[in-house]
Amino acid sequence: MADMPEFESDMHRTAVAQLDRVAERLNLDHDTHIRLRYPRRALVVTIPVRMDNGHTEVFMGYRVHHNTALGPTKGGLRYDEDVNMGEVTALAMLMSWKCALMGLPYGGAKGGVRCSPRSMSKRELESLTRRYTTEIMLFIGPDLDIPAPDLGTDEQTMAWVMDTYSMTQGRSVPGVVTGKPILVGGSAGRRExxxxxxxxxxxxxxxxxxxxxxxxxxxxxxxxxxxxxxxxxxxxxxxxxxxxxxxxxxxxxxxxxxxxxxxxxxxxxxxxxxxxxxxxxxxxxxxxxxxxxxxxxxxxxxxxxxxxxxxxxxxxxxx
The missing domain is CATH 3.40.50.720 (NAD(P)-binding Rossmann-like Domain)
Structure with a gap:
């Protein structure tokens, strides 16, 4: 099977190795096996943010859809200084397995921005989130891909994503994310x-x-x-x-x-x-x-x- 260096990372190697072992045990046909090894689509974006000191910094962002056979994709959005394409791709793959095992009508997705959220102000994080949402706008939606909180993100992050997306639709679209505040349509108990x-x-x-x-x-x-x-x-x-x-x-x-x-x-x-x-x-x-x-x-x-x-x-x- 051809290597794809774009997805190279320790986590992706581990995820693929797990798939390979299971595919052998299940006697999975070659075409299905090789299709599941790689994501259906992967997006890389650059996100310019004017920081509180007046200077502009550019951050790398990612959104990956692993598989859409069962329905729209679903998966978290993480902010961390070690985020990379390989990690996000591996996590999207794992989300596919989670959804399938639970019988949910979703495929796996994952997103992330390489940043240090603890060192950023609330204004900087809001600017980062809204610009990231704008850049992945064509990649997300209630019937396409639904982000959720993950490492370094929370209810507030999801509210910013929802608000930014909704502004382009001319109406409120709470279904674009899960994990948002209860006041804007979130679910009780989601945080825990x-x-x-x-x-x-x-x-x-x-x-x-x-x-x-x-x-x-x-x-x-x-x-x-x-x-x-x-x-x-x-x-x-x-x-x-x-x-x-x-x-x-x-x-x-x-x-x-x-x-x-x-x-x-x-x-x-x-x-x-x-x-x-x-x-x-x-x-x-x-x-x-x-x-x-x-x-x-x-x-x-x-x-x-x-x-x-x-x-x-x-x-x-x-x-």
Whole structure:
């Protein structure tokens, strides 16, 4: 099969390798197999933004549709300094599998902008989002492709996308995105949905092992919408959450963390770092701590060939 260097990345190689193994196991016909290896369409855009200092910076943006056999494409929009075409393409492919496995009438898509959202003001992020939306306008729509929040984006981002798209249609089009604020047509519980999904999967795993959650030790890498929600529910249900981390680093207490107090600390300080009664630990080391349950809920490629053998968790539930 011909290589396509445009999509080259570690994540894309992994996604394709997974597909190849499954295709062999299913005895998938060659034509279908090779078609699924690559996206149906991929768009690259440049996004000029006038920054608060008066200078203009140009950002790279992407939107990829992997497959449309089941219907319009669906997938998140991420803002991160490591975003690239290969990563976005791999994630679009994974969205195709998710939708198909759940019987949803959607294909997989993904989008992203290479930027550092934490270092940008709200005005800069709004300008970036609206210009990006304008550039991908012909690529999205309720019957074509529906973005959603992902790493570095949230309800506000989706509201900007929806508003920008709607202005070109002469009417409000809430169906162009999901994950938008409830006031403009969003769904209650959307912010916590992925974190709750982790908990549901974990309960099924424990049930299959004839085990209970109460008293189990848990480590969570990531304390945003996904990891934070999972931590709160697991702690509430009786698990001992020993360690959590965010983009600045991690904290650890073998006796367990009070997640309610930790959430208050994060609201005040912006990070888990400095939480009283906990020791500092790196994002890499927190993955290798002995525990019953490990929840990687940050960025991808955290468990790799070089550290997988040092993971000591009994159950790993990815976020």
């Amino acid at each position: 949905a992925t974190g709750r999904g982790i908990v549901y999967v974990l309960y099924q795993a424990l049930h299959s092992l004839n085990e209970e959650l109460k008293g189990k030790t848990v480590v969570v890498q990531g304390f945003g919408n996904v990891g934070g929600t999972a931590s709160r529910i697991l702690w509430r249900d009786g698990a001992i959450v020993q360690g959590v981390s965010d983009y600045k680093g991690g904290i650890w207490n073998s006796r367990g963390l009070d997640i309610r107090r930790l959430e208050e600390h994060v609201r005040e300080s912006g990070s888990v770092i400095g939480f009283p009664g906990a020791d500092a630990i790196s994002n890499a080391d927190i993955l290798e701590q002995p525990c019953d349950i490990l929840v990687p809920a940050a960025i991808g490629s955290q468990i790799r060939e070089d550290n997988a053998s040092r993971i000591r968790a009994h159950i790993v539930v990815e976020g």
